[in-house]
Amino acid sequence: MSSKKRSASSRRWLQEHFNDKYVIEAQKKKLRSRAWFKLDEIDNTDKIFKRGMFVLDLGAAPGGWSQYVVNKVGLKGKVIALDLLPMDSILGVEFLQGDFREKSILKRLLNCIGDKKIDVVISDMAPNMTGISSVDIPKSMHLAELAFDISRDILIPGGSFLVKVFQGEGFEQYLREMRSLFKKVKVRKPDASRIRSREVYIVATGLK
Numbered sequence: 367m368s369s370k371k372r373s374a375s376s377r378r379w380l381q382e383h384f385n386d387k388y389v390i391e392a393q394k395k396k397l398r399s400r401a402w403f404k405l406d407e408i409d410n411t412d413k414i415f416k417r418g419m420f421v422l423d424l425g426a427a428p429g430g431w432s433q434y435v436v437n438k439v440g441l442k443g444k445v446i447a448l449d450l451l452p453m454d455s456i457l458g459v460e461f462l463q464g465d466f467r468e469k470s471i472l473k474r475l476l477n478c479i480g481d482k483k484i485d486v487v488i489s490d491m492a493p494n495m496t497g498i499s500s501v502d503i504p505k506s507m508h509l510a511e512l513a514f515d516i517s518r519d520i521l522i523p524g525g526s527f528l529v530k531v532f533q534g535e536g537f538e539q540y541l542r543e544m545r546s547l548f549k550k551v552k553v554r555k556p557d558a559s560r561i562r563s564r565e566v567y568i569v570a571t572g573l574k
């Protein structure tokens with residue numbers, strides 16, 4: 367993409383961002399991000415979280431999803447959050463900073479989880495988008511696959527997995543794998559997810 371085209375598209379993004387009703391509402395409600403609304407809509411439909419649950423939040427910064435979940439699981443629940451970027455602390459959330467693709471981070475994360483099994487894994491991880499789908503889609507699919515791998519290992523039987531995936535090459539195969547491991551798998555496109563974006567959320571419940 368030429369630098370002229372890139373700066374036009376960043377200008378358009380900024381304009382859209384500041385006129386976006388979810389950005390305005392998130393600021394009013396003092397939420398960390400507009401992503402909070404996506405999780406709220408999905409959870410209202412799929413009823414994922416309950417009091418006392420143990421949840422892993424991958425790609426958590428700036429913390430909208432963690433804020434949502436900690437409120438749902440309450441004081442008896444637990445949230446572990448991980449991101450490449452730093453995240454301001456949230457009461458009830460244990461945060462780890464690092465690259466989920468790295469073995470050393472995975473080891474730290476597993477140490478943090480200990481023997482306890484997780485009830486729900488949520489992943490909103492997304493690479494830095496270049497706008498070139500042949501670059502962006504494989505990168506995001508790789509993150510979604512890693513999130514799926516850890517879910518298989520750490521979820522309780524009957525546990526749930528919610529993941530952001532960009533539709534494109536590998537999407538149908540990914541969905542098939544999810545269907546073979548979970549009892550119920552749904553694809554959701556919440557209202558707060560921009561129509562132009564290829565992102566969708568897969569909600570998988572009832573790990574077999």
Ligand SMILES: C[S@@+](CC[C@H](N)C(=O)[O-])C[C@H]1O[C@@H](n2cnc3c(N)ncnc32)[C@H](O)[C@@H]1O
Nearest residue numbers: 399401425428429430431449450466490491492
């Ligand atoms: C859309 S944002 C998440 C928003 C978040 N769910 C919220 O509610 O505020 C995607 C996040 O994925 C993180 N991310 C991307 N690649 C990652 C990786 N390899 N390891 C850990 N986090 C990653 C990014 O740093 C970014 O913060």
